[in-house]
Each structure stands twice: as C-alpha cells, then as structure tokens.
C-alpha cells in the first residue's frame with residue numbers, strides 16, 4: 001500500500017535499493033549555545049544525554065561506528081549505513097577539524113551517507129565547500145535545527161538564532177546542492193494550530209529536501225523541566241499531535257522527505273508526555289487519520 005507521506009525509508013530504498021540504517025555519532029563537537037559564545041544555558045529543552053548509544057561516553061568516532069555496524073547487522077541484518085553526526089552542533093569547529101572527523105567514514109565501505117546535524121548559525125562557505133566534497137561518494141544531507149519559524153518563539157526557546165539566520169544557511173547550502181533537512185518542534189505552547197499551519201505554508205515554499213518533526217517533551221535536568229514543574233508548560237495531547245502532523249503535511253510538497261514523524265526519547269530521562277514513546281502506534285494512527293480524511297502529504301499545495 002502506498003504511504004500517505006514520503007517516508008525516509010522509502011527515499012532510502014529508492015536511492016540504495018535496500019534497507020539502510022542510521023548510525024548516531026557523538027563526534028565531540030560543542031555548541032555555541034552551551035559553551036558561552038552565545039549562552040551557557042542552551043535551549044530550554046536541551047539535555048544532550050541520550051541522543052545516541054554513545055553520547056556522553058568517551059568513545060572515539062571509529063569505535064562508535066564499528067560497534068553500531070556490528071550491532072545493527074546482527075539485530076536487523078542491514079548492510080548499508082548512514083553516518084549521522086548528531087550530538088550538539090556538528091559544524092561548530094574549524095574546517096580542518098570537520099574534515100578530520102568526517103573523514104573517519106572513509107574507513108567503512110558500508111557507509112553510504114553523511115548526515116550532519118547543526119545550527120543554522122554554524123555554517124559558512126568554507127565549511128560547505130568541505131562538506132560538498134563528500135557528495136561525490138556519499139549521500140550528503142545537512143539537518144538544520146530550526147525548531148520554529150517565529151523569532152519570538154525562538155527567543156522563548158533560548159535558541160539565540162533567528163529565522164533569518166536559517167534562511168541565510170538554506171541559501172548558502174543550496175549553492176552547493178547539498179540536501180537540507182529541517183528539524184521542527186511541534187506542540188509548542190506558544191504556537192497555536194493556525195500559526196503552525198502558517199509555518200507549514202511558509203516552509204513549503206523553501207528549497208528544502210526534508211522535514212523532521214520533534215514533539216515538544218520534557219526531559220529531566222532542563223529549563224523546560226523546571227517550567228513544567230511550575231505549571232508554565234502545557235503539553236500537546238496525542239490526538240492533537242496526530243491531527244496537527246496530518247494538517248501540516250497536507251501543505252508540504254510531496255517530494256519533501258519526511259525524515260521523521262515523531263521523536264522518541266530515553267525513558268529514563270523523559271518526564272512527559274509518556275505516550276510519545278509508543279512510536280509504532282502513533283505512526284499507525286497518523287496513517288489511519290490520512291486514510292479517514294482521504295488526504296495525503298501535499299494535497300493542499302497550490303500548483
């Protein structure tokens with residue numbers, strides 16, 4: 001059966017003809033929103049522990065890749081992998097250091113893609129030139145943490161970058177033909193349904209190739225956790241999330257890859273909402289909602 005949205009799995013199968021697994025890597029990069037260059041507090045929801053099997057531990061990149069390949073080969077019989085530089089801001093270093101760290105993937109013929117997650121204010125032409133060189137041998141994507149297209153919401157999240165910074169990064173990145181994924185938070189208490197759909201319409205016009213949804217959730221040891229304890233944060237219920245994802249995707253062109261429908265979280269660190277970790281049933285509910293409506297991703301995009 002055809003899926004009502006362009007899933008990341010489908011995209012990878014089209015590219016490689018088989019299942020491909022993503023390996024999350026903590027390459028030891030820092031973040032300007034934590035190290036004091038922009039702030040020391042970080043984003044209000046951020047606690048980078050639990051991002052990958054290895055985050056917070058001191059394994060080098062090579063060992064992380066070796067162990068993950070072994071683990072996922074045994075677990076799922078997968079033979080191709082994407083190296084996903086995930087923890088913190090993976091372009092926040094000198095061009096030389098970036099090259100040295102990304103180059104580790106060259107020792108692993110099983111790796112077919114380089115995915116780099118970063119902030120939109122941590123990129124420039126020099127870095128993009130380095131990243132662009134990997135396109136000859138790898139599928140290359142940069143994922144920019146946008147979170148919201150509204151500057152006042154970005155301020156509430158203590159992101160310390162603007163929507164305009166993001167637009168600049170998009171324009172620069174597309175000059176080098178590098179694929180762009182955007183990371184967006186849904187369920188923010190300061191963004192009502194109408195404004196979320198306005199964001200969908202705005203983003204649908206950009207030259208981006210993928211979108212990744214993140215449900216706002218409360219992680220222990222974060223500023224958001226304190227705000228939640230003080231009763232300042234209302235979280236989105238499951239049924240509203242399902243509806244919002246469908247509404248949102250109806251405005252997103254069908255050639256934009258849905259990199260993720262819902263985030264999951266380390267159960268030891270998650271405070272709420274606990275329903276978010278029922279990923280399989282949430283994805284099934286989103287598909288059922290599309291079927292009930294008889295709609296699909298992009299069905300409301302004006303041609």
Ligand code: SF4
Pocket residue numbers: 031032033034041042043046047048087088089119145
């Ligand atoms: S930019 Fe990313 S790593 Fe840095 S504080 Fe925000 S969420 Fe955390």
